[in-house]
Amino acid sequence: MAIFSFASAQAPLPPSVLAEIRDDLGPRRSGLSLLDLPFSGGEFEDIRAGAEADLRALLGLGDDYRVLFLQGGATAMFSLAPMNLLRRGETADYVVTGLWSRRAAEAASSQIDVRMAATGDGRSLPPPEEWRLSADAAYLHLTSTETAEGLQYFVFPDLNGVPVVADMTADFLTRPIPLAPFGLIYASAQKNLGVAGLTIVVIHEKLLRRVASEVPAPFSFARQAEARSKVNTPPVFAIAVAAKMLRWLRAGGGLVAAEARNARKAETLYSALAASDIYQCPAEVENRSAVSVRFQLAEAAREPQFLREAEEAGFLHLKGHPAVGGLRASLYNGVTQEAVEALADFLVDFAQRRG
Ligand SMILES: Cc1ncc(COP(=O)(O)O)c(C=O)c1O
Structure with missing residues (x-):
């Protein structure tokens, strides 16, 4: 896996x-x-x-x-x-x-x-x-x-x-x-x-x-x-x-190319989050970070279950910063598009199974 x-x-x-x-x-x-x-x-x-x-x-x-x-x-x-x-x-x-x-x-x-x-x-x-x-x-x-x-x-x-x-x-x-x-x-x-x-x-x-x-x-x-x-x-x-x-x-093409890669990863993830109402993104759309994606479950009580299932499926460290709670996916330079697409699929799957 x-x-x-x-x-x-x-x-x-x-x-x-x-x-x-x-x-x-x-x-x-x-x-x-x-x-x-x-x-x-x-x-x-x-x-x-x-x-x-x-x-x-x-x-x-x-x-x-x-x-x-x-x-x-x-x-x-x-x-x-x-x-x-x-x-x-x-x-x-x-x-x-x-x-x-x-x-x-x-x-x-x-x-x-x-x-x-x-x-x-x-x-x-x-x-x-x-x-x-x-x-x-x-x-x-x-x-x-x-x-x-x-x-x-x-x-x-x-x-x-x-x-x-x-x-x-x-x-x-x-x-x-x-x-x-x-x-x-x-x-x-x-x-x-x-x-x-x-x-x-x-x-x-x-x-x-x-x-x-x-x-x-x-x-x-x-x-x-x-x-x-x-x-x-x-x-x-x-x-x-x-x-x-x-x-x-x-x-890899310098910072213009890095920006394009990072924007694509962010778009992949925010789209998957937007596709189901079991997920929420607290940040206003125009201020949402391309590299630090904060999200939460509409039913916060189910976050431990989400984190457990995510980890079992190979997606690690999605817990939000303790100061704000919820969930977070960091998409820094080394995170691959493949990783983000796999996470997006997991989010869709989790929403279908548990939504
Ligand atoms: C925006 C920002 N500033 C500062 C820090 C602190 O960095 P360090 O632990 O290297 O001092 C962090 C850590 O996550 C951060 O995200």
């Missing part, structure tokens, strides 16, 4: 990337396994530089953006972003639309007097026209996809020079984005770019040296940029996996 994971983290890797990693665990051309690479060696530097070059090509990054390969996850960035970007007395606007942006705002509030630019209701997203921007904010923070609630922003306006700081953990490299609004983008790798342990930071050089001297070196974006992310031992294996994912994304 085929097994398909729809987990939010660790999300599945594309089968071909997984196979390549398996091969690289044995001796590579240099004689060393991928797990044995010293971070100070030329072989690792080639991998890191290749990953950076592929990321730059995918996003169309100019020399004015730096790419950092850090640790700590997006959760660490909730604190490190304000620590690196705000001078004493400065503050920032936060768009709070769900669990993860709330956590980002809460973490920042231990350092600054956070301004709420907008708050969401968990089912829809306040559109950019409704954000209340402070005249003196150093940046505006948003979460491009709220994974727990299954909400996604599709437009990113330029905010008249106020840089946007975005937690893109859930949809980084799942679609093309306009770069101009963004001063800082961060994303944990375990959803769309490989395995846990790596956090990608893309930062505009204008924001790089705002408060560098006050931040401890491993957490200083400026120091890490100078040291090519090697202030201390970087997550070598996670970077090597990300390098393979980036190569895979480029070979």
Whole structure:
């Protein structure tokens, strides 16, 4: 029986990337396994530089953006972003639309007097026209996809020079984005770019040296940029996996093609959910995420039975985030169309048998 994971983290890797990693665990051309690479060696530097070059090509990054390969996850960035970007007395606007942006705002509030630019209701997203921007904010923070609630922003306006700081953990490299609004983008790798342990930071050089001297070196974006992310031992294996994912994304047609693949998966799943009234999708249609599909049963009491039968049929990790309950299917870059079609068939079948 085929097994398909729809987990939010660790999300599945594309089968071909997984196979390549398996091969690289044995001796590579240099004689060393991928797990044995010293971070100070030329072989690792080639991998890191290749990953950076592929990321730059995918996003169309100019020399004015730096790419950092850090640790700590997006959760660490909730604190490190304000620590690196705000001078004493400065503050920032936060768009709070769900669990993860709330956590980002809460973490920042231990350092600054956070301004709420907008708050969401968990089912829809306040559109950019409704954000209340402070005249003196150093940046505006948003979460491009709220994974727990299954909400996604599709437009990113330029905010008249106020840089946007975005937690893109859930949809980084799942679609093309306009770069101009963004001063800082961060994303944990375990959803769309490989395995846990790596956090990608893309930062505009204008924001790089705002408060560098006050931040401890491993957490200083400026120091890490100078040291090519090697202030201390970087997550070598996670970077090597990300390098393979980036190569895979480029070979597969870049972000335009990734967006088309992800949109097709989402369409397959949302259509199957819409075909029976035993399923409900709480998110408003125009804000529904293509990568984190939140749903529930009209009769919530039957969800344990749904999850049990799904697991028996090979569909794993469909439980919703505990903060919102219900069900969820994560459709990140590594999830195949085949997996989503199999899940859609299961949903139709379950509805017929149990509806
Ligand atoms: C949007 C978003 N931000 C942040 C995080 C936290 O990531 P990490 O556990 O790597 O810190 C998650 C985790 O699921 C997430 O979905």
